[in-house]
Amino acid sequence: MNKKRSKVVQYNRWGYIFMIPFIVVYLIFQFVPLVTTIYNSFFENYRSGLKQIGPNFIGLANFQAIFSNPDLWKYFGNTMIMWICGFVPQIFFSLLLGAWFTDPSLRLKAQRFWKTVIYLPNLIMASAFAMLFFTLFADSGPINSLLQNLGLVSSPVRFLSTTVTARGLVAFMNFIMWFGNTTILLMAGMMGIDPSLFEAAQVDGATATQVFWRITLPLLRPILVYTMITSLIGGLQMFDVPQILTNGTGDPARNTMTLIMYLNKHLYSRNYGLAGALSVFLFIVTGILSMIVFKITVRKEG
Amino acid sequence: MNTNAENVTTGGVRARRLIAYIVLVILSFLCLFWFVILFVNATRSHSDLTRGFTLIPSVYLPKNWSGLMHGTLPVVNGLFNSFVVSACSAVLCTYFSTMTAYAIHTYDFKLKNFFFTFILAIMMIPAQVTSLGFLQLIQNMKLEDNLLPLILPSIAAPVTFFYMKQYMDSTLSLSLVEAARIDGAGEFRIFNRVVLPLMKPAIAVQAIFTFVSSWNNYFIPALILHKDKIKTLPVLIAQLRSADFLKFDMGQVYMMIAFSIFPVIVVYLFLSRYIVAGVALGGVKE
Numbered sequence: 001m002n003k004k005r006s007k008v009v010q011y012n013r014w015g016y017i018f019m020i021p022f023i024v025v026y027l028i029f030q031f032v033p034l035v036t037t038i039y040n041s042f043f044e045n046y047r048s049g050l051k052q053i054g055p056n057f058i059g060l061a062n063f064q065a066i067f068s069n070p071d072l073w074k075y076f077g078n079t080m081i082m083w084i085c086g087f088v089p090q091i092f093f094s095l096l097l098g099a100w101f102t103d104p105s106l107r108l109k110a111q112r113f114w115k116t117v118i119y120l121p122n123l124i125m126a127s128a129f130a131m132l133f134f135t136l137f138a139d140s141g142p143i144n145s146l147l148q149n150l151g152l153v154s155s156p157v158r159f160l161s162t163t164v165t166a167r168g169l170v171a172f173m174n175f176i177m178w179f180g181n182t183t184i185l186l187m188a189g190m191m192g193i194d195p196s197l198f199e200a201a202q203v204d205g206a207t208a209t210q211v212f213w214r215i216t217l218p219l220l221r222p223i224l225v226y227t228m229i230t231s232l233i234g235g236l237q238m239f240d241v242p243q244i245l246t247n248g249t250g251d252p253a254r255n256t257m258t259l260i261m262y263l264n265k266h267l268y269s270r271n272y273g274l275a276g277a278l279s280v281f282l283f284i285v286t287g288i289l290s291m292i293v294f295k296i297t298v299r300k301e302g
Numbered sequence: 303m304n305t306n307a308e309n310v311t312t313g314g315v316r317a318r319r320l321i322a323y324i325v326l327v328i329l330s331f332l333c334l335f336w337f338v339i340l341f342v343n344a345t346r347s348h349s350d351l352t353r354g355f356t357l358i359p360s361v362y363l364p365k366n367w368s369g370l371m372h373g374t375l376p377v378v379n380g381l382f383n384s385f386v387v388s389a390c391s392a393v394l395c396t397y398f399s400t401m402t403a404y405a406i407h408t409y410d411f412k413l414k415n416f417f418f419t420f421i422l423a424i425m426m427i428p429a430q431v432t433s434l435g436f437l438q439l440i441q442n443m444k445l446e447d448n449l450l451p452l453i454l455p456s457i458a459a460p461v462t463f464f465y466m467k468q469y470m471d472s473t474l475s476l477s478l479v480e481a482a483r484i485d486g487a488g489e490f491r492i493f494n495r496v497v498l499p500l501m502k503p504a505i506a507v508q509a510i511f512t513f514v515s516s517w518n519n520y521f522i523p524a525l526i527l528h529k530d531k532i533k534t535l536p537v538l539i540a541q542l543r544s545a546d547f548l549k550f551d552m553g554q555v556y557m558m559i560a561f562s563i564f565p566v567i568v569v570y571l572f573l574s575r576y577i578v579a580g581v582a583l584g585g586v587k588e
Contacts, residue, residue, distance in 0.1 A: 123570055
């Protein structure tokens with residue numbers, strides 16, 4: 001008996017051994033950077049011309065500086081507007097397609113083909129996709145030429161120098177890149193709903209619309225919340241598309257500049273104090289959102 | 303008796319089905335149209351391109367290709383660097399994530415629950431928020447202009463770990479491990495010879511996802527790769543974007559974009575079944 005236990009303990013030692021690579025790599029490449037990022041946020045540390053200023057401890061002055069600068073709120077607003085404009089159609093079409101694909105009475109054909117097509121943009125390199133849109137929607141690009149050929153516009157639409165269309169393009173690209181993914185996730189959730197509920201509803205004479213609003217949607221709520229918050233976390237990280245589309249300027253008039261583009265700017269100019277404070281701010285915001293996702297995940301686990 | 307009612311329903315279903323197909327066609331068009339233009343434009347010459355939009359391919363594909371190959375952007379290096387980073391990341395990430403998941407799945411140790419909860423808690427924290435510290439770390443380690451800092455961190459990948467753990471819960475029974483132990487196999491050997499083969503489907507799915515996300519990664523590589531020869535494709539795309547545009551041959555610009563996008567599309571055409579199924583699986587389990 002005793003011998004057996006010691007053997008089990010001996011085996012269980014392997015649990016730690018197998019954890020070593022993860023722990024070591026995590027500590028070096030994620031934990032240390034996190035700590036030094038926070039540490040940096042309390043120091044004055046930037047380049048002024050060729051001169052290096054700092055690092056000098058200045059307490060919370062960096063935070064004061066970024067929060068009192070209207071730029072932060074402007075970029076926060078830009079990020080949110082572009083995220084929402086992409087997310088609303090994304091969740092709308094994902095729910096619609098998910099409901100259609102899983103509706104047994106519709107019996108849609110070639111489901112695998114449709115899913116393959118709508119998921120494709122999710123795998124495309126965002127920077128190359130943005131570069132493609134930059135060339136396609138240029139003032140003298142193919143889209144303007146097409147619109148003029150069709151007689152829809154008389155002079156080229158200046159997509160990239162108008163706030164609405166520039167933001168619209170970013171939101172549209174986010175929508176196209178993510179709705180396929182969301183559709184597949186929501187479908188998996190819809191197929192997990194007990195079929196007897198649908199049968200019972202049908203027996204009671206419910207229409208497809210009623211079934212969707214009264215059964216599918218309420219039962220899907222946890223997955224919807226999960227989708228929304230993970231998408232929001234992703235939205236706050238929005239970078240590749242607007243960065244490449246506008247060459248990092250956030251034009252027109254910095255109306256497509258996102259928070260991470262702002263961070264990227266500080267990192268490039270080696271303004272580490274402000275970059276640190278901005279990172280800590282983003283860390284706290286995404287941390288709070290992550291806690292919600294964590295709660296949902298753990299609940300589903302249990 | 304019921305025929306009337308049934309007719310009404312089939313009529314309604316037919317209308318709804320028609321609407322569904324129309325919406326699907328429109329959305330598919332919005333997904334594919336851009337890549338069709340991309341492909342067509344990559345086959346056209348610069349002067350042809352300035353003349354406007356068409357969907358008819360031209361014959362300049364080989365010329366644009368050789369122009370790109372002999373141009374100022376080191377695209378072949380970029381392709382090679384991207385491939386090295388993505389392939390190594392995919393291998394390391396799946397192997398070590400499976401190992402970590404195995405540790406938590408199989409063994410009973412004091413800190414097991416702590417580790418599991420901790421990994422779940424940090425799962426959603428994005429790399430961007432710690433990029434400042436990461437950049438300084440890489441500078442201190444003198445690893446700028448090196449591919450290692452893009453590869454090694456993938457060993458600790460909470461999302462892949464979580465997927466593996468979920469997959470193990472549904473497929474790997476501990477009695478199998480016990481049986482291998484009775485046969486006298488060591489723990490490390492059991493993991494490599496018994497567990498890894500069983501995890502193949504999950505490893506394949508996660509290897510693809512890790513490969514693709516690493517292939518597409520732009521933010522971190524742009525911060526640490528400065529020399530042309532060591533840059534990955536997304537960084538070269540950004541360089542192309544920031545260059546003086548008027549000097550470029552547009553046929554080559556489209557060729558360059560196609561060059562970065564089409565490898566993934568081709569791989570996807572062959573593996574889409576598994577990829578889409580893999581996404582769905584993650585959805586059920588997450």
